[in-house]
Every structure is written in C-alpha cells, then in structure tokens.
Amino acid sequence: MKRLPMEIILYKIIPYTYHLNSLELREDILHYIRTKTDIEYSYFRYWQIEMNGYKNEYMDWLSNNILFFFNDYYPSNYYGYTSLIYDIFRRYRPFSKYTDTDIYHYIEVVFYNIDSSSKQVKFIWGLLTIAERELFLNKMSI
Numbered sequence: 844m845k846r847l848p849m850e851i852i853l854y855k856i857i858p859y860t861y862h863l864n865s866l867e868l869r870e871d872i873l874h875y876i877r878t879k880t881d882i883e884y885s886y887f888r889y890w891q892i893e894m895n896g897y898k899n900e901y902m903d904w905l906s907n908n909i910l911f912f913f914n915d916y917y918p919s920n921y922y923g924y925t926s927l928i929y930d931i932f933r934r935y936r937p938f939s940k941y942t943d944t945d946i947y948h949y950i951e952v953v954f955y956n957i958d959s960s961s962k963q964v965k966f967i968w969g970l971l972t973i974a975e976r977e978l979f980l981n982k983m984s985i
Contacts, residue, residue, distance in 0.1 A: 878968075878976050887901045899961070902963075905960070906960040906964050909967050909971075912979055913927055913931060914927070914928050919950075923947065924946075928946075929946050931975075932946045934970045
C-alpha cells in the first residue's frame with residue numbers, strides 16, 4: 844500500500860471498503876448461516892448421537908435429503924432430476940447458461956464425488972432461496 848499512488852488508494856480502493864451489500868443479500872447471508880447451523884445440528888443430533896452413526900454420516904444424509912426433497916422425492920437414479928433441481932444449480936453463475944444435460948453430468952460426475960458431503964451441503968444450501976430453505980426446514984427437519 845505504501846508504494847501505491849494516493850489517487851489509486853483514494854479513488855479505487857477506499858470506495859470499495861465502504862460499499863455495503865444490498866439488504867436482500869445481507870439477509871440471505873444471515874439466513875444461510877443461521878439455518879445451516881440449525882439443520883446441521885438437527886441432523887448431527889439424530890444421526891451421530893441417537894443413531895450412533897459413522898463419522899459425518901449426518902452430512903451424507905443431509906446432502907442426500909436436500910437433493911431428494913427438491914427433486915420431488917424422486918430418486919435421481921431412476922427418474923433423473925426435476926426442472927427445479929436444474930433451476931437451483933443454474934443460480935451458480937458459471938452454470939447459468941448450462942443445459943440440463945450439462946448440469947446432470949456435473950451432479951452425477953462432479954458433485955457426488957466432492958470429497959466431503961459438508962462441501963456439498965454448503966454449495967447447495969447457498970444456492971437455495973430463503974423460502975426454499977424454510978420449506979426444507981419445515982418439511983425435512985428431524
């Protein structure tokens with residue numbers, strides 16, 4: 844910073860440090876954090892404590908149940924994915940122009956092979972809207 848010209852600091856860097864995100868985005872971020880913590884704890888309590896599951900089994904179940912719920916309770920290995928699943932994945936900016944086939948390939952080849960179901964949950968939970976998260980919490984909480 845000491846070597847940068849004062850004009851760059853004043854007119855290019857400083858304005859970004861004071862730029863607030865929209866209220867909608869801030870609410871979404873807070874909702875993501877609160878609800879992800881709540882649902883993870885709920886699944887942890889059930890699968891790890893009550894069912895004495897294997898390490899991180901609760902995250903495997905949570906990841907599976909999120910996709911199952913938003914796929915209208917249809918198993919993807921028999922019926923494929925509903926249009927809602929494709930729409931949810933298109934919210935991820937790099938996928939916005941992807942075809943259903945591209946997204947199907949991503950889910951089956953890449954998403955399910957992510958080294959951690961915790962990363963899967965973070966990714967998909969972040970793509971959901973506040974209303975979708977609330978719907979899942981109300982219908983699928985343990």
